[in-house]
Amino acid sequence: MSSRREVLAEGLAEVNRRIGAACDAFGRPRDDVDLIVVTKTFPRSDIDLLAELGVRDVGESREQEARVKVEQGGLPPDLRWHFIGQLQSKKAAAVARWADVVHSVDRAKVIARLARSAAESGRDLTALVQVDLDPTPQPGRGGARPDEVRALVDEIAASGLRPGGVMAVAPLGADPREAFEHLAGIAEEVRRDHPTARMISAGMSADLEAAIEFGATHLRVGTAILKERESHG
Ligand SMILES: *Cc1c(COP(=O)(O)O)cnc(C)c1O
Numbered sequence: 001m002s003s004r005r006e007v008l009a010e011g012l013a014e015v016n017r018r019i020g021a022a023c024d025a026f027g028r029p030r031d032d033v034d035l036i037v038v039t040k041t042f043p044r045s046d047i048d049l050l051a052e053l054g055v056r057d058v059g060e061s062r063e064q065e066a067r068v069k070v071e072q073g074g075l076p077p078d079l080r081w082h083f084i085g086q087l088q089s090k091k092a093a094a095v096a097r098w099a100d101v102v103h104s105v106d107r108a109k110v111i112a113r114l115a116r117s118a119a120e121s122g123r124d125l126t127a128l129v130q131v132d133l134d135p136t137p138q139p140g141r142g143g144a145r146p147d148e149v150r151a152l153v154d155e156i157a158a159s160g161l162r163p164g165g166v167m168a169v170a171p172l173g174a175d176p177r178e179a180f181e182h183l184a185g186i187a188e189e190v191r192r193d194h195p196t197a198r199m200i201s202a203g204m205s206a207d208l209e210a211a212i213e214f215g216a217t218h219l220r221v222g223t224a225i226l227k228e229r230e231s232h233g
Helices: 004-026 044-052 063-071 089-096 108-120 146-159 176-193 208-213
Strands: 034-038 057-060 080-083 101-105 126-130 162-167 199-201 218-221
Touching (some): 004 034, 044 063, 063 080, 063 089, 108 146, 126 146, 208 218
Parallel strands (some): 057 080
16 A cells, blocks of 8 residues: 555656656757646645645635645745636636645736736736637636637736746647647747747646657646545545
């Protein structure tokens, strides 16, 4: 029987081995790639253990679940909270009160609400534009069309938020390498307009190697590290 701490330590070690191997294979410096551990649906106690194991970036996808975890306090002050879920405009103000980075901006209304709330609470908030790379967009999956991205990054910059760059999830059933290559091209255009917006948030448990091959700077990995939800039975 291994403890939860051992499960998480082994999961982290395994994912870090994969990241190291992919960086070697694709000629990327290991320092260029940050790991965000996606803790959605897992209990706050896992975040405490991850922080003890040195994790400083955690990703959550539901506003209320994340806020409860944040409000318990007691985590290292340099821990960064990433919001990666679909962002309804009515939740944007609440997200801006606890998140450090929002990866899933896909429309102007959300930018205005995030910016106002961040300014009111005196917080520095980085915003990425989520790109929908599906050739046949699925309603409700979130993400801006590729040709909308540059204007949204301009709006982020004008709003007072910090433009971070771009984020995408590889479309289901498609080759993630093609999707991430497309994303890299969009990221390059964004950097031409906003040289500091260098983040490329791409790659999950199943496709992190492909994301590293095509320039990802931030991986969002959940199940490969956290495995099964603990039984409370
Ligand atoms: C859940 C989630 C992840 C992590 O996915 P895993 O397959 O568990 O690694 C990454 N990105 C987003 C947007 C997610 O919702």
